[in-house]
Amino acid sequence: AQSVTQLDSQVPVFEEAPVELRCNYSSSVSVYLFWYVQYPNQGLQLLLKYLSGSTLVESINGFEAEFNKSQTSFHLRKPSVHISDTAEYFCAVSGHRGSYIPTFGRGTSLIVHP
């Protein structure tokens, strides 16, 4: 079965500092990779996704993630965070053995301090 490991359960950072949220997955075949964001008292929203093509994918609000097949990683980065980025971030993988039901990591709580 596929699995996703988010290495940090909580990442505190100051406003305008850079941040990296780490995600590793286990699969030896081609997969689809996602980052979802969950703001307090809301559902999960897609932040960005890797399906194929360029290994660097970007979101509309300044986040980016790079698919690294050799390291089976899909880390999320932002060069300068805002208070409003405070949220729970989930990494997910699908496509393993033809299953399109995504498996989610445990989530990383990004806490941005002023």
Place this chain on the structure above:
Amino acid sequence: DSGVTQTPKHLITATGQRVTLRCSPRSGDLSVYWYQQSLDQGLQFLIQYYNGEERAKGNILERFSAQQFPDLHSELNLSSLELGDSALYFCASSVQGAQNTGELFFGEGSRLTVL
């Protein structure tokens, strides 16, 4: 707004009781997924329905059941509730066919508290 609607948003009940959670998928989506989110287990896949038929099962307890109706809305039934069933239950829907990549559109969830 994802287009996925879940009701109720909050539900408080007692152990041993039964509750029903309801979900309406995005317009045009035939697949519905149910997930359970708890602090100790994270986001766990429960079950998927596609156009009225059960398609995949995950970590769903025998006390739980679901169905999808002809109008494509889905219901998750939780019975003989225990304290440990307290969680946030999410419904999600997805596009179909060759375009299906596993990208899901989530509702805002139903928070169940069992006392």
